[in-house]
Amino acid sequence: MAAGKAGIVGVGLTAFDKHDDRSIEDLGREATIAALADAGVTRADVQAVFCAHLYGGEVLGQRILRGLSFPEVPILNLENACAGGSSAVRDAWQAIANGQHDLVLAIGAEKMGRGLINFVSPDVEQVLGITPPAQYALAAQRHMHEFGTPPEAFAEIAVKSRMHASRNPNARFRDTVTRAAVLESRPIAEPLTLLQCCRNGSGAAAVVLASEAWCRKRGTDAVWVRHSALASWMSDFTQKDLTDFGATRRAASAAYEATGIGPDDLDVVELHDAFTCGELLHWEGLGLCKKGEGAKLALDGATALGGRVPVNVSGGLLSKSHPLGATGVAQFAELTWQLRGTAAGRQVEGAKVALAHSQGGVSLEAGATCVALLTRD
């Protein structure tokens, strides 16, 4: 059953950085103020709010917005691991497409410390020493075993990321790197080296979505969320194909089916590149290439700016860092700029159709993947 569309009319983004002396509430407020200004609306116009985070504590959305004297509208706080931000935008889209509200705010925010994430509910794998990079490394190793994917293919993704970031004023790590430097950086979980892993960050992003009727009445231009598909993965010590990482294929298929848009129609993609090998596996899951052929795509430049299907021209998580709850929402900011034609320095010429993908979970046993399709018209 296809829902209607919802228009993104405003986006806001803080820098993603350490922000040691700023609170998560302050970061959330900065993004909210920016998004509302971009949309040309006031707090009185917002009818509902969805706020995503992992570690921000109780009723984060309310704690952010009470400091902006927001009206006491319905606010829902949600956690869906690193797919939370995308899930918040999805909830906002659904509320509008289903006719519940005309104008909704989605916020994603996170404040993070240094080092490996301390999971709140560690399972046996984590207690035995699995780490997020190792989860991805295990998928990569299986891909290398089944398809002969060389480590250079993964490393090239980091080179691409920094090349894109060097052109994005919003990116955090903008120095370009060579393939050799990537491969020789400190090993984390083989084949992943330090420069192939995203860094922790703090930050917030916000998106204002409106109904078609609202946009028509105000004469406001919008970038349209046509569909957002959410798929879960749940594994109970089961033997799954690890090269089909997470639930990307299922979420993407659902989004493609609901809209009639296919992977060949995509002009620009923001996907969850927490680790280089993740990006490669997600290309395959999204249908940008056939299963097992990701290495070819990595080495022929197809996913770089100027290529057939530019992926993560913002620099992605690898070059922006990764405030967990904010990342998914930030993708919608980037893709909105791309579809508006205002992505300075890194614009994909004539971009009309975009895909946002994010994913998160606990070891390989439980998680969520969210895929959304956006169009200019």
Added chain:
Amino acid sequence: MAEIQNPAWPDLVARDESGAYLQGYCCSSCGRMTLGRREVCPACWKTNTLVPAKLGRRGTLYSATRIHQGPAGFAGAYDVGYVDIEGGLRVFAHLKGVLKPGAEVALDIGHVKTDGQGKPMTGPIYGAA
């Protein structure tokens, strides 16, 4: 049955006269095998049907990696991977001397991490069969 000293995770591994095994369960109603204590069979949802089963003495390595940066309690590099065992199950464990997917492996129990007091903790370690 030899006592497993300071286990990293309770009731995960044990040893008998035939060697090390994983403490699993088999549902006497539907036959589904599981690892870890639980109240209901994940497949048929019956309670009181899960019978202890000794699993995972041997398996096939599905994927492996060497972790160089681990969480607290893990010093230096250590090898980990997924091992496919009976019942369609896959288990995460440490590895010793084997990293190649497809390898046949056998279970042992050994020190996998250190606790907050600096004492070694035990867990599953698979090596070449």
